[in-house]
Amino acid sequence: MSTHVEAPRPAVRRSAPRWPKESFGADLGASLVVFLVALPLCVGVAVASGVPAELGIITGVVGGIVVGLLPGSTMQVSGPAAGLTVLVASAVGQHGLAALGVIVLGAGVLQILMGVSRIGSWFRAISPSVVQGMLAGIGLVLILGQIYPVGGLPQPAHTPEKFAGIPDLAITALTTPVGLSGLFLAVLTLVVISLWGRLPEKVRLVPGALIAVVVASAVALVAALPVKKIEVGSLLEAINPPTAWGGLLDPALLGSMLTFALIASAESLFSAAAVDRMHNGPKTQYNKELVAQGAGNAVCGLLGALPMTAVIVRSSANVQAGARTKLSRVLHGCWLLLFVMLLPGVLNFIPTAVLAALLIQAGWKLLELKQVVALVREHKSEAFVVVLTAGMIVATDLLIGTLVGLGVAILKTALEMSRFSVEHHHREDHVRVEFGGNATFLRLPRLLDHLERLPDGKHVHLDMTMVRHLDRACHQAVEHWAAQRRRSQDSVEVALPARTG
Template structure:
């Protein structure tokens, strides 16, 4: 009888166990921070982290990348909760998960790789800007405004509060300490850096706050079971609302794009099995469906935790499954420890995450090398800040498609004039986008000469250009001019 290989090989057990602990230490403050930034109870972020580790971790798709609540979805979650209420969040997340499963079964996962990188980068930059703009308020000791215009309008009051009140000054100092410790930790010896810098920063800043008894608001974490928010029957009735359905589609598309782009990046970091995109999309959908029925935050595959997993030496799925188990055990056994963490500390970490999403060096390189792509990126980011994530992303996609169509629709025209004859040769792609140029050349042809139009070298002649050419030829012939027309594949 043939023996199958063990699912968790003994030779990789030690590496996966060590990696899982490192990822757990990175994930813990981020799960809480993303929940607080989204305007929901902190426990819901931890529930999503547990589901992302255990449920998604066990499913096929990717072997190394780690799933959980993502900073990139905070804007969308906060908007959904503001518009529809916390009770409907679970319905939206579950609906998005089911849609992801359908897309995975329909083998749509691979198509996400065809989305313009400039749109994706612009989407992430826009999210980063909104994230930074929102998280500066907890640092300054003020509640975060719900809408972007209010966030801009509130900056003067924020500056006054952050520099003149005890709460504001303390929050600013603790946030600065968090960022400085996280940055300096990266310069420590490699063995020490196995302990995540974010965790060290949280511990140091929280200890300073406790010792000095600083007047800063701290997070509140209670029982996970008490935080479970199963959607009610009335909440499910929201599925008839176009606004709720729009949120479901937005959650599904953005979470899927972020997960699969993360998978592409993570696959370049390791030499193990590569991601199976459609299976990964199904796994993400299953995780979001479970999160939805628990009323928790949506999840994506997250690049920070995934990269940490790779760098910590993970070899199999066991590392990400165990990280979810450690999250669950920690919150069940030591929930009170999290209540010592100031909200300003988590806000500082999310500001750092938002800054990384901007990727200013890549934007500067894109401006130097591909200005049209840079325009799409900046437009997408600006539209996300000015409107919302869905509208901004759709605008970016639309402009990218138009730009690509324009660039692909190149039409070359050469005219050869003789005494009584003109030969006009067209090449490239004749589409409606180039119709004005095509007609301009035809209308400038002199009267009194016979014309030979040669379109045999045109690779694509769309209906608009075809009809325009034949209409021009017919008009020319009605004026008693000789016209020969050679179309692609035939002559006429």
Template sequence: MTTQLQSPRPTRRGPGSPRWPKETFGADLGASLVVFLVAVPLCVGVAVASGVPAELGIVTGIVGGLVVGLLPGSTMQVSGPAAGLTVLVASAVAEHGLGMLGVIVLGAGIVQIVLGLSRLGTWFRAISPSVVQGMLAGIGLVLILGQVYPVGGLEQPATTAAKFTGIPDLVVAATTTAEGLAGLGLAVAALVIMALWKKIPGKLRLLPGELVAVVVTSAAAALLALPVQKVQIGSLLAALNPPPAAAWAGLLTPAVLGSIITFALLASAESLFSAAAVDRMHDGPKTRYNTELVAQGAGNAVCGLFGALPMTAVIVRSSANIQAGARTRLSRVLHGCWLLLFVVLLPGVLAFIPTAVLAALLIQAGWKLLELRQVVALVREHRSEAFVLVLTAGTILATDLLIGTLTGLAVAIVKTAVEVSRLSVDAEHADEHVRVTLGGNATFLRLPRLLDHLEKLPAGKHVHLDLTMVRHLDRACHQAVEHWAAQRRRGNSTVEVALPGKVG
């Protein structure tokens, strides 16, 4: 049984009513503070995991609040840097350099705007759920595998193979060195706090467990003077990374164009899948998919100009926004204001956070992406769908996000085509004739089975081949039937073929 989180329906505004009604301001203000507290560690953690300066994650969070927050599309969704794109960002930075990141993100934003204006946003809802689950599970696996290294005080290797082969060294470092033991203790403590905080009764639970874990473990690291690496935070303005002139020269190269399309499609899919989930949590106005896609594209275009991380709508922040009682989009706009004020006025506070704690937050995010309960249920109920999910996730882990996702899509399409092309063949034998009745869809995928049945029919008998119950007969099967009938007639047998009304 599932429960639906409901927020009061926003007051409808008349022509002369204020943009932010007074009766909802208090609720939106409180919700914005909760979302801000959730966003701070996640913005920093996603940036660090992506291999870029931590300030760029904050910039993306600010743009998500102040730009996307003001635009129409969705009311309750909150946008910012997403854990699901860390693998893609890290790969793009490693391949093209940090200077090219802004060009890629800006290009992805423009593609999203074009898709939204072309009213293609709703098509993202047609992607196979097993592929999406596999994509998220694959990202979760890569995220967990990469973030266990900062817990042990080591830099994560560049390739998946190296991450697996480096596990023995990681275990040694985490259990024998002072930095490794301290990082492991802090990470475990953070994970335990986040798990137990969900069971805290009353209004205290409105305080995000992620924030509590970060504050408690960071305070412990400072009080005990633990030998762990800390987040490096500098000036926000100095961290801005607008694309240099030389970066634009690589815009039309196949590798960069491929990254732009991949960023755009995955960011769009994640945002719109998040919208579908968020819309089930409240009873206010629902998301307008094409408009939301334009808003996300505008946000990514601005992030690209600043050279910051790409953004998506983030389910963790969005659900926190609804649970905290948000009524209008003002809450997400204010959360962007608090991020900006915090990083300008109190940047030194972030420097107290150990990287091992941020790694723990991302390990928890990766674990949520796995959704093991849904995987187990899928294995029990739909094994073919589970195969697509596992194949997609495994291919992402073994290769990269793009290859894994495309592989999953291709297999899902083939699986659907095979399932749709079901063909029944029934034969009734009499002394002088045989009646063969076909039903279902006769496509080239079922051609071997069809010909196998026809070629086994005894010679010398009259054959009545009834295809009138076939819903679809493609050209390949049509030609094969005609060719078989012609051969049969040349052998002094009689064949009567009844075709369906429409042949494809």
């Protein structure tokens, strides 16, 4: 009698649920906190960029829902960023609002290509001093621009005009009802934010920026202050599909696409590095995150909305509020959409001076003055890169300033990497010169100076065996100098390193 034994069935592997039930409550609560942080900033960034407020909200919705669903980062939240207001205002002023969608769409496609090409990881190699200088420069430009809405004046288009208009702004802010009201509301907003930050942590789960906006707007309404208020209409009517396709042949417009793509990518991936240090969950996959950011910007471009980046303010609020999965950032986008569809009129009570104060505070945070002071004390060369980059951004524009800072950082690193030491040992009948470090073309003037100062009529021994790297320029210079000495009947001995560059 035979018995039939069934082979054990392989265990069925069930993938973990994308959004576990046990984390739903934490993600729901975090999404509401992020929504409350994002709402005034979406509107404020749009107004500061010189475009309709609805376009900022559309970008916030896309950043929450579209980017939130894509792989890349878990805790990072995307939306319109204060750091891009300078770029957007410049692009709209130069090419018109109709071209904004084309620029943002093109930037998104470039980001996707960079992510697919696995370039995302390379952004981690950019000097932190350049990044800090870039953010500080953006902060300075942001502050310089937003002081005008506080005083009730339109923001000048160019930096020199902003500096030149400060005396008139001060007079208007201190002598006219509109200026005094705007200044009062801005100060009130900043004071409320500051005081709210000192309250117990449980209370601070409600964002201080939201409380400040509510308080200042209520004061403006009750006191009937003569201040300008934002205007928010229908999102559907605000959608502005790209039409200026003829501009694709314009080198300036193509340059704007590249600038948007590079700056947005850098800001998003640097934000990712910072957010990853705040939590113990899955870390950011840089190339996938770059593709996700590109997809989000492509959708924003098709809708004619603002460009997006990952935003450190919203991302940190998401982590601190206890988010566990991507669901929190997706839900925050849903809350933005529902609020503007159901209660759009509420936003029309917010004075522009209040939003300007929020952006001034954001610009101040970007300056990170404490870190700059610490750099000046400990690493003066790094501090120089920060200050130069920020200054060039204020004096020229974001792209030129960043490129100048990057170039100086590369040159500084090259000089530091090519440290070169020389030691002389003089005897009655000979001179021994020992070289160390890296002998590159950057140190060629110093090398030649030491060789040309050696006395005639003595045997010279050049010991370069301790040189780690001897490039072709320095090698040829040494050989040429030795040949000249030998033609003068001087004895020269050269000991080269085992390998030369």
